Amino acid sequence: MVMNYMLSEDEKAIIDIAHSVAIQKIKPLRKYYDEKEEFPYEIMKEFAKCDLCGTYIPKQYGGLGSGIMGLVLLIEELCKVDGSIALSIAATALGTLPIILFGNDKQKTKYLPDIASGKKLAAFGLTEAEAGSDVCNIKTVATKTGDFYIIDGIKCFITNGGDAQIYTVFAKTNFTKGARGISCFIIEKGQQGFHFGKKEKKMGIKSSSTRELIFNKCKVHKDQRLGKEGYGLLIAQTTLNNSRPGVAAQALGIATGAFEEAIKYARIRKQFGNSIISFQAIQHMLADMATEIEAARSLLYTCARTIDSKIQKRISKESAMVKLFCSEMAVRVTLNSMQILGGNGYLRDYPIEKMFRDARITTLYEGTSQIQKNEIAANLIREFSTK
């Protein structure tokens, strides 16, 4: 069905196992978790048993060492069935990548094995009420006192907030240096002065927890700081460059799942004496959807492989393109899939409406589509200015 992307045996194994877990464990419960807006602890345990929590974590720290490609294949396969439960792994990856990319050996040895084994989840604490797209506008402070930092501030819209144990949090250590005044810290749940705010009520991805992180005189040792002081923005940007394929994979998976529902329905739904799939209007919609899904997939896999190969120094343009294209495509495809199901697509009895709601977030978080375009344009200008 899917074009042959010449995946390695290990990569095929990841997809196979993810598929089994998705069909046997997630599918029967996806509606339940969406309606109850509960965090899927039981399913996280199944992921852990199947070694799916550490696909992107290096082997020496207990992971599979399959890189961003491994993460992408996993998230895509899981999101074909449910775009919300898999988010717990994707968001953990987002929170873990700073440690993988910038952590010292002590920090990596301390945190990565538990995340790889599925024992602990992670989260990425950057966004604030006044700092969404405008990242440098964060107001959370980290005031240095001796060997410690005192952290004060509120983060919002944090995926896995409250359920994760490990948080990579960004705070201003120096207000005079602007963008270079941000630093990154690893803070664990249960740390004194670290609380959680309300759980957000969302349109989609309901089984994923989205909470505020509240820091009130939270004392953190300097060993908890990732990289040097002032490295925060670099860490954030590098992390996002590496994690955008993950969001793209989520979008791609949801779109694929929605497309499969649409084509299944079109084959069995009969109107005017024929299956609706025999009507050209429907056929053209399906052809368009299949083409954009495959185009998105090709772009995504190529980008992931490029990142893993480390052959290119800069990957921000490509990863922004991938996130932009896949997320916008997913919103289109889920919309059109619902159109094909007609009135039935609007009912909660069918999985399409949930896929439509879940897909919508992908153009909004981890950088809105507009921010992605800014990133792409900035890179283009820089590239072409030297010519």
Place this chain on the structure above:
Amino acid sequence: MNNFLKEIWVYAEQHYGKIDKVVYELLNKSRKLANKLNMPLVTILLGHKIRKKAKQLIIRGADKVYVLDDVICNDFKDDVYANILLKLIKSKKPELLLFGSTLIGKSIAPRIAANIEAGIISNCVAFKLNYSSKTNFEKISFITTNKYEGKKEITTVTISKNKLKIVVVKPDTLIDRVLQNRTGNIIDIKLKDNEIVSKIKSLNIKIKQQTEMSSNIIVSGGRGLGNEKGFILIKQLAKAIGGTIGASKPPVDLKWISNNFLIGKHNIVSPKVYIACGISGQMKHMEGVNINNDTIIIAINKDPHCKIMEIATYAIVGDLYKIIPEIIKEIMFRRTNKINNVYKK
């Protein structure tokens, strides 16, 4: 040269003093075979305080009953029963040994087969006798059936000449024909002390309640019933036929029946027989019924063109309020007639 004893042996399975129904049906079948082959029909009965039941086997066709009445046979132990039977078979050497298709039968029979290298067959539904005109030699073959990959396979199997034939026979109609004045021999056999020691100990036994309703047959009602009184009919038909009841969404929404009986996307059933009364067969409801090649769908509906009539095996066009009572009447009638027929032979 065949030095087997020309006798047909049937293992009479019993539990706590009650002989299994499959044995009675098996005796009926093997009685016919014994008549054709002109061989005596022998049964083996193992148990405790079981001797008085030997007569039950004789009036159903057994010529001879070997009875071992011993406290060691009180509850069933696979190895004990297998060993006792084995000793008996080794000393008497019958040619054909039949078991009813029960979990116990299928446990002991192969053990015996392995010990004396017999030929053993399962799932037998019929015996076939072949007469070769040249040598006038009787050969018996066994017809077995098996469902594999959704298809029913019918296989004819034979067993090598000089081997004991052990056959496990599937129950069919559970017909029980009795001839009260039949006579036969009851032979007591005794165990030598310390002959049979079991390596298995029973710690606890749970006997399940016999339920009359089986979810193999579902009688389902839909909007066509018109009102909640329709479910009285549905329940009566279900009771008569030995099934359970179900419903499509409209009657549940209209509160004619509890939604515990709703069959649809969220409550999927896999019956062997699905009787849809006043149900049109919309996708929403039929999604809840697992249909394969063997499923029998019976539809009763006024509208001959509605969806369910297309997929039904037996499509009945008419008023269910007239038809269902007649069906119930006919089933009851046939049942009483069946009991009468048993005494005719």
Place this chain on the structure above:
Amino acid sequence: MNIIVCIKQIINSIINQESNNKRYGLNPFDEYALEESLKVKDMLKAKIIVITMGTPDAEFILRYSISKGVDEAILLTDNAFKGSDTLATAYTLFKAIKLINNYNLILCGKQSPNGNTGFVGPELAEMLNIPHITCVKRIKSINNTVVIVDRLLDIGSEVLESKLPVLLTITKGDNISRLVSVKGRILARKASIKIWDMKFLNMESNRTGSLGSNTHISKKDENNKQKNKEIFTGNASSIAVKIVDKLLENKII
């Protein structure tokens, strides 16, 4: 604790969820047996060896078993094994187990779909001269000397205790088969499978294959006719008679 699990491959008409191998799969009852053996390994220190008698394709189910956590896999394959009935199959497994020699527990699936006899387990137990229990729903507890099981009877169920070694045939219980992990899958791909043939097992050719079988298939037919659809109209009592005839014909009542 040394456990041997005897498994059999079946031809799959549906795509096996675990992999893209469309042709072959594991007998569902053997899946339960495999799960029980893994549960015992969870409880106490155990080594599981899985054996199958089949064509070279049967390597697939052996690797699948390794991906779930068994320690060793042996494939018994030889052209001479073709046409084996249950007794010849049991004898072949018997010869292999005799070679392995060290075992406390043997598990088999209750029956396999292409014969539905359920005979091989008990036959094997007889040849090995060990007790057997059929239709085990689950192993309740086990130590080095005894095992306690919950087994199915036609009249209900029973809890039995047996001394080891013992052979158990496993049927569907409450257990859900565990999922394969990625590391398991990778391990299975790289594992080496022992392949034993008739010569290796030191078997006489007249004890296996069709030569070693006492039962012979003389004819095989398939009956997959679509049930003929019938329509009944007319007067209620005549419909009733006709439909009850059909019910009797189909052995519904």
